Amino acid sequence: MKRSCLLSATLILTAALFGWTSRAGAVDAVKIGIIWPLTGNAGAAGQASKAAAEIAADIVNNAHPELGDLPLAKSAGLPNLSGAKLQLVFVDHQGNPSLAQQLATRLITQDKVNVLMGAYQSSCSFTATAVAERYGIPFMVGESAALNITGRGFKWVFRGTPIATDYARTYMRFFADMKKQGKKIGSIAIVNENTDYGTSVANSIIDEAKKANIPVAIRIPYSASSTDVSAQVLQLKEKQPDVVIFISYTADSILYMKTMRNLGYKPPMVIGDDSGFSDPSFVPAVADVAQGVMNRSAWVIGKPGSTTYKINEMYKAKTGRDLDDTSARNMQSFFALADAINRAGSTEPEKIRVALTQTDLKANQLMMGYQGVKFDKTGQNILAATYLIQLHGKKYELVWPDKAADAKLEWPMAGWAK
Amino acid sequence: MLFLQVIVGGLLLGAIYALFSSGLTLIWGMMNFINFAHGEFVMLGMYVSLLVVVWLSGGPAAFGFAAAVALFVLGVIIYAGLIRHVMRGPMLAQILSTFGLALLLRYTAFFIFSANFVSLPQTSLSGTIDVGGILMPLAQLVSGVLAIVLTVGLHFMLTRTTIGSRLLAVSEDRNAAMLMGIRPNRMQALAWGLSAGAAGIAGALMAISYPWSPSVGETFGLTAFVVVALGGFGSVPGALYAGLIIGLIQAISAFWLGPIYKDIVVYALFVALLWLRPQGLMGKA
Numbered sequence: 285m286k287r288s289c290l291l292s293a294t295l296i297l298t299a300a301l302f303g304w305t306s307r308a309g310a311v312d313a314v315k316i317g318i319i320w321p322l323t324g325n326a327g328a329a330g331q332a333s334k335a336a337a338e339i340a341a342d343i344v345n346n347a348h349p350e351l352g353d354l355p356l357a358k359s360a361g362l363p364n365l366s367g368a369k370l371q372l373v374f375v376d377h378q379g380n381p382s383l384a385q386q387l388a389t390r391l392i393t394q395d396k397v398n399v400l401m402g403a404y405q406s407s408c409s410f411t412a413t414a415v416a417e418r419y420g421i422p423f424m425v426g427e428s429a430a431l432n433i434t435g436r437g438f439k440w441v442f443r444g445t446p447i448a449t450d451y452a453r454t455y456m457r458f459f460a461d462m463k464k465q466g467k468k469i470g471s472i473a474i475v476n477e478n479t480d481y482g483t484s485v486a487n488s489i490i491d492e493a494k495k496a497n498i499p500v501a502i503r504i505p506y507s508a509s510s511t512d513v514s515a516q517v518l519q520l521k522e523k524q525p526d527v528v529i530f531i532s533y534t535a536d537s538i539l540y541m542k543t544m545r546n547l548g549y550k551p552p553m554v555i556g557d558d559s560g561f562s563d564p565s566f567v568p569a570v571a572d573v574a575q576g577v578m579n580r581s582a583w584v585i586g587k588p589g590s591t592t593y594k595i596n597e598m599y600k601a602k603t604g605r606d607l608d609d610t611s612a613r614n615m616q617s618f619f620a621l622a623d624a625i626n627r628a629g630s631t632e633p634e635k636i637r638v639a640l641t642q643t644d645l646k647a648n649q650l651m652m653g654y655q656g657v658k659f660d661k662t663g664q665n666i667l668a669a670t671y672l673i674q675l676h677g678k679k680y681e682l683v684w685p686d687k688a689a690d691a692k693l694e695w696p697m698a699g700w701a702k
Numbered sequence: 703m704l705f706l707q708v709i710v711g712g713l714l715l716g717a718i719y720a721l722f723s724s725g726l727t728l729i730w731g732m733m734n735f736i737n738f739a740h741g742e743f744v745m746l747g748m749y750v751s752l753l754v755v756v757w758l759s760g761g762p763a764a765f766g767f768a769a770a771v772a773l774f775v776l777g778v779i780i781y782a783g784l785i786r787h788v789m790r791g792p793m794l795a796q797i798l799s800t801f802g803l804a805l806l807l808r809y810t811a812f813f814i815f816s817a818n819f820v821s822l823p824q825t826s827l828s829g830t831i832d833v834g835g836i837l838m839p840l841a842q843l844v845s846g847v848l849a850i851v852l853t854v855g856l857h858f859m860l861t862r863t864t865i866g867s868r869l870l871a872v873s874e875d876r877n878a879a880m881l882m883g884i885r886p887n888r889m890q891a892l893a894w895g896l897s898a899g900a901a902g903i904a905g906a907l908m909a910i911s912y913p914w915s916p917s918v919g920e921t922f923g924l925t926a927f928v929v930v931a932l933g934g935f936g937s938v939p940g941a942l943y944a945g946l947i948i949g950l951i952q953a954i955s956a957f958w959l960g961p962i963y964k965d966i967v968v969y970a971l972f973v974a975l976l977w978l979r980p981q982g983l984m985g986k987a
């Protein structure tokens with residue numbers, strides 16, 4: 285008896301020493317493990333998203349009554365968890381899927397994060413989400429677009445961003461609209477980097493093009509680490525498509541634009557599928573040779589005074605740049621995740637998962653141009669959508685759909701000054 | 703016509719491969735030493751160019767010269783501070799030291815320049831010239847010609863001048879060379895300076911047409927090894943031929959078979975050639 289008393293006393297003392305008792309009652313922080321490429325080929329995009337996530341955490345953790353209907357902005361911390369703060373743990377997978385997998389495991393088993401988020405490259409999201417599923421930890425896919433990330437029967441994986449098919453359909457609606465206006469779209473070409481992201485978006489576009497009866501003149505898969513793309517550009521030059529759609533990362537998209545200029549090739553229109561074309565390095569590098577290039581974006585800065593404008597100001601104050609679509613979609617997914625954790629009122633994974641399945645954010649509660657956030661049973665946001673933007677001077681302007689547009693579409697693209 | 707364009711493009715690309723590989727092969731030929739940080743030298747040459755353009759608004763001649771000098775000095779410092787010492791250690795230490803150096807340079811560049819991709823603003827070498835319907839980017843044309851001149855020059859320096867003879871003497875027999883009054887450390891420091899300087903010029907020329915970030919050295923480093931192995935370790939003309947051959951094969955196979963197959967073709971031929979001729983095209987058996 286005496287011995288067990290001593291034992292329990294020791295245990296309690298030890299516990300007090302390490303601060304366990306103080307944590308047993310209330311949760312003071314919710315740990316979000318975030319897996320992004322912070323170095324490597326997509327390092328710039330990862331760093332941009334990291335800054336966005338830090339601002340999102342600041343918005344949730346501190347009172348920001350000026351941000352309108354954005355959930356959790358008004359209060360400091362998560363009200364249903366007695367004001368608990370979000371704590372972010374960033375790790376760098378360098379664009380390597382197997383590293384992403386290891387890091388996801390480490391975040392769950394060693395850092396004991398409550399939820400996970402990531403992982404930019406679709407191939408990395410694909411492996412990292414499988415780990416989350418195995419351990420039963422909710423995983424929010426911020427912006428990876430490949431189809432196969434959801435739809436594997438996973439219970440723990442949610443995705444806030446629009447996906448490949450949403451984008452492909454948008455492009456076809458845009459082409460139909462252009463045809464109606466008398467623009468010639470005889471055939472299109474698709475140039476895609478050959479990992480999960482590029483392959484899956486390209487496949488979706490080909491499927492949708494078939495349905496829309498638009499011939500695909502050529503499809504060119506390539507490796508994003510190519511140091512020379514002249515052969516690809518010459519292939520395009522030979523086929524003369526009316527629109528070239530690029531599904532590319534940063535260095536390669538810049539290289540394509542420069543090589544097209546060098547080889548004197550200018551199709552009537554180039555559409556970049558976000559990613560590289562939205563990277564902060566893209567516009568400064570090629571603005572003089574890629575005038576009129578189109579891109580997709582669900583993010584618009586908006587008028588001064590609007591919530592989106594204020595968020596952009598916060599981002600600008602931190603990084604010196606405007607918020608880009610990729611980072612913004614990550615930020616939106618982050619808010620949806622924070623909202624679910626708050627509604628769960630607990631850090632228990634199962635409760636957070638259930639709260640995620642019940643997510644129903646309306647358009648006015650979002651910073652993006654989605655119709656809302658609501659997950660279907662595969663975990664995909666079924667209310668996601670996107671706009672099309674075009675490079676005019678040194679910035680992208682919203683040009684389609686017409687009712688949302690704030691600038692006029694230029695067709696054909698100007699490319700470079702003569 | 704289109705096919706001729708493909709061939710010209712391949713050769714110009716190959717010449718650049720040759721330029722940044724010649725420095726690597728020089729170090730191997732001189733010292734039997736593999737420098738894994740060679741790609742990082744190219745990367746630093748690119749950043750030196752950027753700084754010269756941004757701070758001093760210098761033209762291609764200025765930043766090419768600056769990159770060559772800066773990297774020459776760095777090469778000498780690295781030899782004096784690191785290589786000279788690890789040369790006395792076991793082979794494994796030599797290999798790992800430059801590997802560590804590569805990581806140190808790469809992540810220092812990340813720290814200073816961030817992970818963002820950068821590219822040079824328009825320079826006087828940004829345009830394209832049209833020779834009978836064949837378009838040649840000026841930067842690649844100049845790099846190509848310069849690469850050939852430099853590689854040939856390097857070859858002549860090694861085989862026809864006193865300095866070259868001294869360099870070769872040190873690599874053949876260090877002790878005998880010392881008895882002849884040659885200071886091996888100076889010669890080897892010179893070799894490192896030349897090697898890094900050539901990489902610096904290559905970086906400056908490539909910066910004109912390629913966007914890059916601190917991790918670019920990885921890509922170039924790998925290519926350089928393939929070129930050197932194919933051309934024959936230690937052979938400067940070998941690097942030139944191998945660079946041109948690889949550039950050409952890549953361009954043709956990318957155009958005919960599709961870009962994702964180009965490396966399969968290159969490496970398949972590479973393995974086949976090494977199987978038939980392990981010393982490379984021009985290496986000594």
